[in-house]
Amino acid sequence: MEFKWTEDHIAFRRKLRSALDELLPSDWPVFSKGYDNGSDTVVEFSRTFCPELAKRGLLIPHWPTQYGGGGLDAYYHWILGEEMWRNGEPRAYQYMSVNWVGPAILKYGTEDQKDFHIPRICEGVISYCQGFSEPNAGSDLASLTTKATPRPGGYLISGQKIWTSAASFADYCVLLARTGAERSKGISVLLVPMDLPGIEVRIIPSLQGQRSLHEVFFNDVEIDASALLGDENGGWNIVRHILSHERVGAPGYALIWRGFARALELMRQRGRFEGEAVRERAARCEAALCATRVMTLQTVDRRARGEELDDTVNFAKFHGAEAARMVGDFLTDYAPDLVLEDPIIGVVFRRGASAGIVAGATEVQLDLISRRVLELPRGF
Amino acid sequence: MDFSLNETQRAVVEAIDSAVERQGRHLPGSVDKYVTNPEFVRELREQGYWDIVDQDDLGLFGAVLMIESLSRSPYCLETTGSVLVWPMLGRGEAPEAVALVVAPATGPIRFAMPGASLVVIEGDEVRIASLGENDVQAVESHFAYPLGRVDCDKLEFDLAAGVDAGELRERWSIGAAAEIVGAATAALDITLQHVKDRILFGKPLGALQVVQHRLSICKVAIAATQKLVYRAALRPHGPNPALALAQAQETAVKVSQECQQFHGAIGLTLEHPLHHWTYRLKFLATEIGGGPASLERAAERTWPAGQAISDPLADVEAAWI
Numbered sequence: 001m002e003f004k005w006t007e008d009h010i011a012f013r014r015k016l017r018s019a020l021d022e023l024l025p026s027d028w029p030v031f032s033k034g035y036d037n038g039s040d041t042v043v044e045f046s047r048t049f050c051p052e053l054a055k056r057g058l059l060i061p062h063w064p065t066q067y068g069g070g071g072l073d074a075y076y077h078w079i080l081g082e083e084m085w086r087n088g089e090p091r092a093y094q095y096m097s098v099n100w101v102g103p104a105i106l107k108y109g110t111e112d113q114k115d116f117h118i119p120r121i122c123e124g125v126i127s128y129c130q131g132f133s134e135p136n137a138g139s140d141l142a143s144l145t146t147k148a149t150p151r152p153g154g155y156l157i158s159g160q161k162i163w164t165s166a167a168s169f170a171d172y173c174v175l176l177a178r179t180g181a182e183r184s185k186g187i188s189v190l191l192v193p194m195d196l197p198g199i200e201v202r203i204i205p206s207l208q209g210q211r212s213l214h215e216v217f218f219n220d221v222e223i224d225a226s227a228l229l230g231d232e233n234g235g236w237n238i239v240r241h242i243l244s245h246e247r248v249g250a251p252g253y254a255l256i257w258r259g260f261a262r263a264l265e266l267m268r269q270r271g272r273f274e275g276e277a278v279r280e281r282a283a284r285c286e287a288a289l290c291a292t293r294v295m296t297l298q299t300v301d302r303r304a305r306g307e308e309l310d311d312t313v314n315f316a317k318f319h320g321a322e323a324a325r326m327v328g329d330f331l332t333d334y335a336p337d338l339v340l341e342d343p344i345i346g347v348v349f350r351r352g353a354s355a356g357i358v359a360g361a362t363e364v365q366l367d368l369i370s371r372r373v374l375e376l377p378r379g380f
Numbered sequence: 381m382d383f384s385l386n387e388t389q390r391a392v393v394e395a396i397d398s399a400v401e402r403q404g405r406h407l408p409g410s411v412d413k414y415v416t417n418p419e420f421v422r423e424l425r426e427q428g429y430w431d432i433v434d435q436d437d438l439g440l441f442g443a444v445l446m447i448e449s450l451s452r453s454p455y456c457l458e459t460t461g462s463v464l465v466w467p468m469l470g471r472g473e474a475p476e477a478v479a480l481v482v483a484p485a486t487g488p489i490r491f492a493m494p495g496a497s498l499v500v501i502e503g504d505e506v507r508i509a510s511l512g513e514n515d516v517q518a519v520e521s522h523f524a525y526p527l528g529r530v531d532c533d534k535l536e537f538d539l540a541a542g543v544d545a546g547e548l549r550e551r552w553s554i555g556a557a558a559e560i561v562g563a564a565t566a567a568l569d570i571t572l573q574h575v576k577d578r579i580l581f582g583k584p585l586g587a588l589q590v591v592q593h594r595l596s597i598c599k600v601a602i603a604a605t606q607k608l609v610y611r612a613a614l615r616p617h618g619p620n621p622a623l624a625l626a627q628a629q630e631t632a633v634k635v636s637q638e639c640q641q642f643h644g645a646i647g648l649t650l651e652h653p654l655h656h657w658t659y660r661l662k663f664l665a666t667e668i669g670g671g672p673a674s675l676e677r678a679a680e681r682t683w684p685a686g687q688a689i690s691d692p693l694a695d696v697e698a699a700w701i
Contacts, residue, residue: 261691279679291604301383370592379587
């Protein structure tokens with residue numbers, strides 16, 4: 001066991017940091033509207049930033065070389081994520097393409113799907129949204145009702161999705177739709193172009209940031225059968241694959257930590273970081289962030305070894321949300337003025353509030369741990 | 381970066397785990413607040429486990445793995461003092477037990493008993509005394525350890541010249557945190573069995589979601605603590621040991637409370653073995669000044685006075701996580 005980066009990992013981080021120094025506008029905190037990766041400025045910026053990262057070999061370092069990646073281990077992917085998240089994710093929502101859309105297409109896609117999507121992801125010129133949650137199917141995802149009714153040559157999609165990030169500017173939706181009656185065994189995944197007739201998108205104003213939440217309506221949307229990812233009614237395995245990658249796909253702690261440290265530094269400069277109570281409370285947050293990073297890297301280690309992700313993913317996800325909340329609460333108690341004054345502290349405060357909800361409620365993580373790890377009996 | 385154990389480390393864990401497993405969870409017929417097992421300790425010593433910290437292929441990390449495993453035993457075993465601290469003092473084989481304290485020694489001390497050696501951290505110095513029959517006043521308590529008070533003014537101390545008091549304290553912190561991980565794991569395991577077996581209103585207690593969630597939170601807390609303990613053992617510098625102990629002490633309080641709660645009244649009896657772990661956890665939560673002191677030490681080392689604060693990821697050349 002060794003918790004130490006290799007020289008090559010450090011060199012890669014150095015290269016990324018230098019690219020960020022060069023490519024991000026000097027007024028990035030203001031330009032990004034307070035590290036908001038759904039803001040119009042960041043999304044527009046990402047359209048040139050991602051291709052530039054791709055040209056420099058920094059967009060998909062961990063993908064197989066045959067698909068245009070760098071063929072490097074999973075830690076490079078993680079270092080990339082940490083560096084991007086420390087800056088509020090200048091790839092906007094293209095990080096999802098790299099983290100889980102691409103890997104799902106590589107694992108389950110047809111050759112035609114790979115030929116279309118993978119080069120575009122590798123070039124940084126395509127973005128996706130995740131059409132999973134519905135008004136009555138969030139944590140209980142298998143109860144979703146959006147239908148993809150078979151018709152000659154394809155499907156007719158009707159239904160509604162909600163809480164969808166990036167839907168108003170994504171090129172494609174990775175859509176879960178019901179193609180059969182059985183709960184989890186009647187679900188399929190479709191790769192749906194967002195410009196098809198019949199798709200309507202409404203932005204839901206939110207506390208989280210701009211365009212982080214949407215409603216998406218599918219009003220008898222016709223789609224070709226070639227949009228089906230994997231087998232018809234075989235979508236649940238793909239969902240599990242996607243969620244396991246998504247749950248610890250984004251090292252949000254990197255941004256939380258930066259904002260937390262920024263708050264402490266401002267407090268120190270103003271003589272407000274001296275009492276025992278505030279320092280002890282801060283140390284508790286620091287311990288939680290340290291543990292989150294180590295637990296998350298443990299899951300990366302499994303990827304690096306080519307092993308399937310295990311339940312440590314749920315541990316890391318739950319603990320990361322708790323750490324983000326602890327920091328948010330710390331800011332509420334000790335630095336509410338700084339939340340309003342400094343963009344990065346502000347975004348960390350906002351993320352603390354949503355940490356237990358986005359990308360899977362913490363209660364779902366606890367249910368999974370109860371059943372799979374503790375092997376406790378189902379009670380309901 | 382590597383999160384797997386090497387062959388030697390795995391062999392130690394498997395050997396100790398299976399030895400502890402053979403002991404079972406119950407100590408039949410015992411209503412003692414703690415039960416020692418000198419024979420088991422003798423076996424471990426004879427097999428070289430007490431010298432593990434000085435073995436090149438195991439070192440501090442291997443010793444910590446062993447302490448964690450041993451702390452799952454229902455028996456009360458003195459490990460941190462003998463296995464981690466004593467070898468730093470250069471005084472040969474460890475005595476029967478090693479008690480550790482930071483001066484001034486005002487409260488009861490774990491393993492302060494006749495036949496033990498007392499190691500005192502006093503400022504930058506480390507002092508050692510042998511404890512005889514008349515040096516210790518045994519303290520009766522619920523805590524599942526032998527506890528004793530000593531009057532340091534009446535003891536004859538040797539100065540441990542050249543021993544770094546700071547490093548000794550770090551080792552003690554890491555050892556105590558590893559003990560917490562082991563004891564908390566055992567307390568949670570026995571609680572999980574209990575909530576699966578105990579039927580209430582026609583269903584196992586563990587089928588209730590509130591019970592499931594609270595025990596899952598304990599599981600995550602132990603996993604998080606274990607990672608910080610391993611990090612501190614691999615890199616026993618800076619804030620790592622204090623952060624590990626601070627996190628461990630918080631976990632000790634949480635897990636001991638939850639495990640007692642879900643056992644109900646049976647967990648309050650001395651006939652049930654739960655107290656062997658939960659009451660150890662309660663005492664370990666007070667070690668080296670307890671949680672607040674550990675947090676304060678962690679703060680001192682993470683944010684040294686007069687230095688600008690930045691996040692650990694700011695240092696692009698940082699080799700260690």
